[in-house]
Amino acid sequence: MMQFRLEKRREPSRFMLYATPVAAVFLTMVIGAIIFSAIGFDGIGAVREIFLTPLTNSYKWQDLGVKAAPLIIIGVGLSIAYRANVWNIGAEGQYIMGGLAATWVALASHGSGGWWTLPAMMLAGMAGGAAYGAIPALLKTRLNVNEILTSLMLTYASVQLIYYLVRAPWKDPMGMGFPQTRRFASEALLPNIFPGTIVHAGVPIAVIVALIAWFIMSRSVFGYQMRVVGAAPHAARYGGFSENKTIWLALLVSGGLAGLAGMLEVAGPFQRMVPGFPTNYGFTAIIVAFLGRLNPLGVIFAGIVMAITFVGGEVAQTTIGLSNSATGVFQAMMLFFLLAGDILVRYRLKRVVPQTEARV
């Protein structure tokens, strides 16, 4: 019988590094179809509607862009933090706080806004997200409290803050009792870049953010610091890079970008703050960051792939009656396959010749 053994590569394989995410997507489609069929769903239909229909139907492309934008912006921030081994998994909360800070600017300037309203909302959104990221950073650097737990717990708390604000102080008096704010004034809404579509200014902003992040991460001392502290903390300390400073930067940048995404969503698709504002972009962006190999350019592609599954999940719901939650299962499968494939980046499969035969 042929046997295989894992042998450590001297250097991680660059080919495998970029081939495994692609393979993970294809494996998810194939094995997903088999598993979904096996448990009594229309497996092939599910894969077709979730992964292919959004691409073949050009009407869905604007939808893809709108869904990919927040995923890319948050995913870029998380990829920077994860590179530095800072596990911010509370991007959803930072996204919410960014959205709330932007809402505050929009409501406070209602009726007296102008050209400056959107830039001010953008700054407020980033500041809100960064401030919420600063709490885990402070606790981690000062008291060595695990940032995974604090950032996640703060997410649950921020959801309740939305409920409180839209129910009482920010509630639209003309809203017929619905717990939501008033619709933002026109100068507080993102302009559409193509008239007659739903593609708002957040879409090009997402691409610009990813390109800037790619440039900074690969070309600047900041990027080098983040990568070195994550990959080799001892060497980084020896080289004079402060670990605490890295933690602060990682959480401020990833929180600020999540906050920016929150501002773009509330001023774009939502147009007001509603209880349904948390849409799990912050959690899905974790998969986006990994699928994009923690590389801002990779995150663009991963964000589009994930947006396809979101749009496709909605398609499958209407066409074949598959629950929206199937999307989550496919997304998790993709991440499982990717993590399983990681071993091929560091190891190679080697054929083992049985000893007895070798002696003959």
Place this chain on the structure above:
Amino acid sequence: MTLELTIAIIITVVGASTPILIAALGELVVEKSGVLNLGVEGMMLVGAITGFVVVFTTGNHYLAILLAAGAGLATSMIFAFLTLSLSANQTATGLALTIFGTGFSALAGQGYSARPVTLLGPLFPSELATHPIWRVLFGYSALVYFSLAMVFAVWWFLKKSRAGLILRAVGENDHSAHSIGYSVVAVRYGAVAFGGAMAGIAGACFPLLLTPQWAERMTAGRGWIAVALVVFASWKPFRLLAGAYLFGLVMTMELYAKAGGGPLSAIPAELWAAMPYLATVIVLVLISIRRDASSNAPACLGRPFLPSN
């Protein structure tokens, strides 16, 4: 406060604490073996939907608990295979497991929402619990007594048994344990399986013990609180018991505040709902002010094991 109210509060606190305690005991054993499984919330949700579906179709609560344990265990094996056999990143794999459990349970549970089941009744005959005071001792379901028995069992296993000693050795120094002939990977597989089964039972507590129905994400972050509690308890089972009951108390106060009346309702309901999560952060802060929180952590926690030869 009347006696009746006090007893009602105690019983609610015990109920609210039980799933957190069971999940946290499982995670404690996992972490003692040197593995950090952040998928507790996902495994709990898989356990919750399994428990619900079984009790809905068969009406047998004990079968539901058993199968929920099996479902949690099966889910944990995805994590074990990826992190132990393929040495994938434990943090990322745990997150993936939670995302998977959330999606899978929602998918499996579609069509089951708003369908009532019956709660698991008290273990002891009602004659024992006629007087209110006796109710505090004998008025609970088997899940509550199971959770308390497991506190002792886990403590005894880790402190007194030979297998527990090996498990701790694997968590403190994997390479030494390997070189004296113990299979690090096999021990860790066993620990992760135990954690998965316990998370499955903890999830089943939600439809069987707390609210007799299925709702998407019904565990509402309790799995994450269980992970935090393990740190809070500095990996000690009896401190876990204290911590879980403290959280049960916070959650019960939320229930009473929502029910209205009294001084508790002066605080907005949303703040009460956020309280368990904020309390987790505060507790983690307090514990690290008191001493270096990481000092008692298993030395190999979260590090993949790769035999060098």
